[in-house]
Amino acid sequence: MEILIVNGSPRREGNTARMCRAFAEGVASAGRDVSVETVRLYDLDYKGCRSCFACKRRGAAGYGRCVVRDGLAPLLERALRADALVIASPIYLMDVTGAVRSLVERLLFPLSTYEAGYRTVAPRRIPVVMLYTMNVTRELLPAPQLDALEAFVGHVFTPPRRICACDTYQFERYDDYVVEVFSEQAKRRYRETRFPEELRAAFDAGRETAENLAR
Template sequence: MKVIAINGSPRPNKNTVQLLNKDLAGAQAAGAETELISLYPLQYRGCVSCFYCKRKDKEHGTCIIKDDLTPIIEQLKSADAIIWGSPIYFSNITATLQALFERFLFSNYIYSADVPSVLGKTIPSAFIYTMNMTEEQSYQFHLRESLAPIEASVHRILGVEPLKYYAYNTVQFDDYSKFESSIFSESDKKAYREAHFEEDLNQAFQIGQQLMDSAQKYNK
């Protein structure tokens, strides 16, 4: 069983990656082979609307653009489970992860009255979100409503509703005094992390295990 984590954060060792590594540790503990793929070092763009993937005389399910994302899309298609990690940028996933979804999801989506997906399999997945917002603010800013459309597309095309985990009130800077950041209290941020981040990591580990359970179910 192969479980892939996609890192949609530009920062290689910060909140999102730490949680993704715990997800993968959970999947490994359940017997998975795992891989973390970071998107920001890759050179690629989103869908260019060429509709090659929808032509009747071509094989559906192939994105014809050739760039650094091409082998990643192939890896995702052969994965048994996927974890999508993203910081929240302007109340949504990062543009870099969105561009991957345009390519990976749209090429496997079909304008057919019969079937929505040509993927030919079910891939369980989970979204891990990290953000400055507190949980209360996430409701005030309607975060779940902003994320619902991409989660619904993942559900439709990968065949199963994704799991979701929200890590709130993350620490953004090691030293807040170096940055204009007067809307935050560094001590409150660090105290929150001290009290909650371990639990976020535990939850991430469990999500990795849950995804492996689902992957085994769909591979029977």
């Protein structure tokens, strides 16, 4: 059994990377025969969907799959072989990062055919977990955008589980940046008190996902 974590943050040691790590540690803590690997989207060279529609061409060998051969192609193949998928993203301008959008265009759109009911041709209805990190508080998370993306994921695979880290600490040294709209002190307090709980939620989701797969 293999769980694939896709990290859509450019920062190697950022909040999203920490949530991914917590999830992976949760998987390991289950002590089951389930491997977990994290791939960083920003290490790959690729673009979003080119609208070639090869994935929807009648009788084509590549029907239901993205046929573009670039840095994302091996990851798309692995995602289809994985037993569970984790998609992690910081929120940029009230949505997932462009790297994650480009990924889901190329993963979800081919699998969601134009046949009746937009029949999905995903090889299996695997479980999916979405990990998000964001500057805003939980009350202000961009629900319409995340709901829409998750509806698509749910249609193609299964309705995903959502885990968020909010009110994130963004800079190593706040003094070096112009920040008037929120307080470093409040951010630090949140990071010390609430972020560990959010990491724990990611850890627990990792453990539960591994346990469910091994059942």
